[in-house]
Amino acid sequence: MHPRPAHLPDFENPPVTEVLLGLQFAPVSGFQAVHLGLLWDRFRDAFPVVEEKPPLNAVFETFGIPAAAPEIRFELLQMPMLTRLWLKEPNDVQLIQFQTDRFIHNWRKVAVGQEYPRYEAIRERFTSEIEAVRTFLADHKLGDITPNQCEVTYVNLIESPENTNLGASLAEVFQIWSAEGQASLRFPTEDAGFTLRSVIRKDEDPIGRLIVSARPVRQPDGPVGIQLELTARGRPLPGTIQGAMEFLDLGRERIVQGFADITTPRMHNLWRRRQ
């Protein structure tokens, strides 16, 4: 298994509820609807449950243009293309998604007490599944995968302790949020969220972004928690599976470091930080 970098912050009980690793590539030409079923056969033992979803639009991180550049990637861009397959384990924990230009593996927490298997284990599955897809494509003379974008995302659910409302007091959770600043507001805060973006560079060149987003989520019986999502997305260099895995490893490091940097020591204690 790929070794965990020794310098990374580590939590015994992190609030992570979902991790995904994804690869976007040039569309596989010649891939037809009939291939979807044949591809499922390769994964059927591990993922016997299948669903069809609308395809995802392509995404690219670019730089050097105004942040407020016209937004064009709306549904209009969607090309006529095959459906996106969801292949799931019966217990919903592991999910893989495939469309002609995308492969994604999701791990999801579906029960209290379910252990987070850690990035390295998810990475290992992702790598072997990608290889299985490549073998399938080769067997059917459909060419190979040429990655042009990849991403790793962690979704965390930070639940409010009893009788508190974290959604209204982000400073309890986030070091980058000022309690004093919030207290100086003329009106009390009902709830709050934020998004921040940071460029990921390789040899000074921008290759991707870390995107952090926090937003309140509410339980039916009252308590407000926070969903904290961290995504590292960018261009694999080189545009190979190896390059993609290197980006994903780098992105995961940024996410874990970013998570530790923006959250408070108080929360680290709650999540039992080990280093």
Add this chain to the structure above:
Amino acid sequence: MSGAISTRADRPAFNNYVWQSEPASRASRWQLLETTVAPSPTGWPRVSQWRWVESVVRQARTLARLRRGWDRHDGEPVRRDIVDFLPEVLGALNPDTPAPRIVPMSDGTLQLEWHVADLDLEIEIVEPYHLVVAFDDRRRRESREFEILSGDLSRLSEPIRRLTEGHD
């Protein structure tokens, strides 16, 4: 947006909590965010500008459906990953930039062309993150050709600024 899967019985349900089966892959959330960060220096894109952007993207989609040999030779349809990357290039334009002419190339790439007064600008999208740019400013007697081989599109800014000013 789809993707909302109900939470589990053994865990208190969160009303707004959606299973992020495709969280950031469904980039529209982030993209929406980017558009709301701040207005561009010249203000929000005008309706007319949106209209031509839409038209350009539609044309590109159509070109991706060309039949092989559309040029009576071995012309390839425009590659879909190139059409997917087109919005990134259009994102470098500003609200006053005139609409480009879009030209399919026989090898499946796509070229954006502007021929305005004394200015010519051609941007060929060879593949995502690979652009070939030719700029000819006859008023200043300046011609440039360069390649962009990364996601940094800042080198497009100057030709586009001049093109936009020349158009005004």
